[in-house]
Amino acid sequence: MNRWLRNLLLALLLSGAAGCATTNGGDPRDPLEGFNRAMYSFNDGFDQAIGRPVATLYRDALTEPIRIWIRNVFANIADLWIGANNLLQGKPKDAVVDWARFAFNSTFGVFGLNDIASDMGLEKHDEDFGQTFGRWGAGDGAYVVWPFLGSSNVRDTVGLVFDIGLDPVLLHEPVRVRNVMTVLRATSRRADLLDASRILEEAALDKYVFQRDAYMQRRRSLIHDGNPPREPRLIGADDQPRAQRGAPPADETPSAAAAPVSQPSPPALDAALQLLEQPAASAPATRGG
Amino acid sequence: MVPIFARFATIAATAVLVLTGGAQAQEMAPDVLVKNVTLEVVDILQKDKDIQKGDRKKVIALIETKVLPHFNFQAMTASAVGRNWNKANAEQKARLTEEFKTLLVRTYSSALASYSNQKFDFRPLRAKPSDTDVTVNVRVLQTGTQPVTIDYDMEKRPGGWKAWDVRVAGISLVANYRTEFDNQVREAGIDGLIKTLQTKNHSLEHSSVAGADRK
Numbered sequence: 001m002n003r004w005l006r007n008l009l010l011a012l013l014l015s016g017a018a019g020c021a022t023t024n025g026g027d028p029r030d031p032l033e034g035f036n037r038a039m040y041s042f043n044d045g046f047d048q049a050i051g052r053p054v055a056t057l058y059r060d061a062l063t064e065p066i067r068i069w070i071r072n073v074f075a076n077i078a079d080l081w082i083g084a085n086n087l088l089q090g091k092p093k094d095a096v097v098d099w100a101r102f103a104f105n106s107t108f109g110v111f112g113l114n115d116i117a118s119d120m121g122l123e124k125h126d127e128d129f130g131q132t133f134g135r136w137g138a139g140d141g142a143y144v145v146w147p148f149l150g151s152s153n154v155r156d157t158v159g160l161v162f163d164i165g166l167d168p169v170l171l172h173e174p175v176r177v178r179n180v181m182t183v184l185r186a187t188s189r190r191a192d193l194l195d196a197s198r199i200l201e202e203a204a205l206d207k208y209v210f211q212r213d214a215y216m217q218r219r220r221s222l223i224h225d226g227n228p229p230r231e232p233r234l235i236g237a238d239d240q241p242r243a244q245r246g247a248p249p250a251d252e253t254p255s256a257a258a259a260p261v262s263q264p265s266p267p268a269l270d271a272a273l274q275l276l277e278q279p280a281a282s283a284p285a286t287r288g289g
Numbered sequence: 290m291v292p293i294f295a296r297f298a299t300i301a302a303t304a305v306l307v308l309t310g311g312a313q314a315q316e317m318a319p320d321v322l323v324k325n326v327t328l329e330v331v332d333i334l335q336k337d338k339d340i341q342k343g344d345r346k347k348v349i350a351l352i353e354t355k356v357l358p359h360f361n362f363q364a365m366t367a368s369a370v371g372r373n374w375n376k377a378n379a380e381q382k383a384r385l386t387e388e389f390k391t392l393l394v395r396t397y398s399s400a401l402a403s404y405s406n407q408k409f410d411f412r413p414l415r416a417k418p419s420d421t422d423v424t425v426n427v428r429v430l431q432t433g434t435q436p437v438t439i440d441y442d443m444e445k446r447p448g449g450w451k452a453w454d455v456r457v458a459g460i461s462l463v464a465n466y467r468t469e470f471d472n473q474v475r476e477a478g479i480d481g482l483i484k485t486l487q488t489k490n491h492s493l494e495h496s497s498v499a500g501a502d503r504k
Contacts, residue, residue, distance in 0.1 A: 027468065072433040115432045126435040192434075195403035202493055203396040205469045205485055213468050214460045221459020226438050228459065230424070 030143040030212060039145040040208050046148070047190075052197070055190035069113045071192065074185045075124065076105045076112025077168050085127035089135045097122050126222060130159025134223035143212055151215035319443045319450040320414040322359065323425045327409060330355050334404055348398040356397070361444065361451035362390045368454065369466040370482075373474045381479050388486035393462065395493055407431050421445040 030036065059067065083098030101117035101124065109116045118124060133155050134140075141154025152160060164170060169185060172178040204210030220228050317325070330351060334340055339347050366386040367374045377385060412426035422444050428436040442454040454463045473482040 068432055075433045118430075118432060124433070124435045195400075199396060199399045199403075202399055203392070205466075205473065205489060209469050209472065210465060213465050217456075217460045217464060218458060221456075226459060231464075 029140070029216065032142055032144060036143065036145040036212075037208055039147055040211075042147055043145065043150055044207075047197075051190050052194070054187055055194055058187045059191045059194060067188065067191065070184065070188050072105070072109070072115045073112045074169070074188065075115065076102060076109070079105075079124070080168065081163070081166060082125050082127045085129060085132045086125060088132045089127070094125055098125055125225075128156075128159055129162040130156030130219070131223050133159055134219070140216065140219070143216070151211060153216075153219070156219065317449065318414065319423055319441075319445075320411065320425045322450055323427060323441055323443075324411045326355060326359060327411075327427065330401070331404070331409075334401060335406070340402075343402065345398055345402065348401055349394060352394050352397055352401070357390075357394070359450070359452060361446065361453045362386050362393075364444070364451075364453040365389065365393070365463050368463045370470050370474070371467050373471065373479065376474075377479045381483065384483050385479070385486070388483060388490060389466075391490045392486060392493075395490070410436065 026033065062070075079098045079102040083095040083102070086092075086095040086098055101122045102112075104117045104120065104122070105112045105115060115124075130152075138155045140156075144152050144154065144157055146152055146157070149160065169181050170178060172181060200207065200210065200214075333351055333355075334348075337347065337351075340351070363382075363386050366382075366389045369389065370377070370385060374382070408430045410428040410430055412428065414423060414425060416423040422442075425441040425443055427439045427441070429439065430436050437458050438456070440456040440459075441452045442456070443450045443452045454461055456462070470482055473485050477484070
């Protein structure tokens with residue numbers, strides 16, 4: 001185990017050096033770009049070696065109905081905390097829907113194998129603690145890529161601590177069942193993304209940047225439940241910049257989502273986020289290359 | 290004699306189709322337009338045997354005839370290039386638009402190829418009849434997952450309503466290219482960006498759809 005860790009660290013350091021070399025310009029939302037690129041290439045390597053092959057095997061080995069059952073079971077378990085997060089975000093109606101979904105799917109849907117709640121018009125939501133903190137006014141903080149977990153930011157990392165710490169699957173006993181469930185869930189999720197990752201590969205000029213920006217946009221959309229405030233249009237259909245109509249300059253608009261929201265946030269959370277933001281702020285100085 | 294007549298008839302028929310199509314589009318409300326085009330394309334996807342066997346060339350042709358006329362690619366490109374757009378001359382603008390269009394069509398064809406009978410929920414348009422810039426919301430429903438939203442930002446143009454951005458699950462295609470394009474222009478100028486896009490399109494043409502693609 002120790003040896004494995006040392007090798008992993010070595011690999012990260014090596015790819016970190018490569019990451020530094022390709023770092024250009026510097027996005028204010030991504031002060032840890034060198035580190036993040038290293039993590040990204042580590043994750044990408046892991047995905048190519050293990051993630052994608054296993055997910056492809058899974059997709060080819062199991063018929064679609066079985067894969068849907070597996071997806072549904074984990075989606076059903078997730079509805080518990082989705083409901084709690086909706087409640088924390090001040091959306092009791094949505095929370096009731098989530099818990100009703102859990103109740104119906106766990107019973108009439110047979111342990112969550114069938115998503116009968118959706119057929120009944122009880123729509124599934126997507127919530128987590130990162131979104132809840134965002135709803136409370138916490139800004140994104142620096143963008144971070146974690147090994148195995150992938151794209152995140154300071155706020156969503158704090159959220160992940162709660163998501164993972166309270167995850168019913170990870171808390172399940174005995175450990176053997178928990179391990180099988182965890183791997184199965186990860187495989188099922190990766191298999192669902194096989195098409196998307198192929199499209200990403202085709203669409204992106206720089207996969208790292210493309211995925212990073214997509215993550216930021218996606219989170220912003222999720223925090224606002226799919227209806228984020230519309231960003232001002234930079235350029236009209238007549239190709240003329242619309243800056244003179246009062247829109248901010250082109251290079252400032254995209255980062256509007258990343259800038260800390262000026263709403264008040266709970267002091268404890270604020271302090272926690274500030275603590276996490278410290279290393280992020282000092283990182284560019286030490287990055288050097 | 291007959292072939293010439295046949296060809297003329299085809300051209301005439303095409304012209305009529307284009308004309309009526311144009312006239313219809315002009316009157317059609319943006320949400321109705323999105324719904325009609327989506328359902329028409331999905332219908333073809335489900336029925337066409339070649340497409341189901343993985344014929345990408347045919348998917349691209351489908352997009353070019355059915356979907357492209359309703360997009361304003363010049364506006365999409367301008368928005369993706371952002372603040373550097375006005376540094377480009379007319380020829381560079383035209384080439385950027387062409388290359389970006391090719392890349393988007395290819396990405397879109399890849400997305401369509403993975404379509405598997407999902408259901409659509411066309412949301413009622415929340416806009417005043419006098420609005421000329423609207424967002425049309427469509428949701429793709431799938432069991433066990435949250436519905437995926439597709440938002441079309443559309444603007445009323447002389448030829449009918451045209452989309453100038455598409456947001457899938459909240460991710461704007463146009464905005465997502467902005468940083469990448471910005472980096473490219475900073476490193477190698479407008480021509481560098483054009484070159485990168487050309488190389489990208491070229492490599493895609495030769496890797497993913499080797500042989501089965503248009504010339």
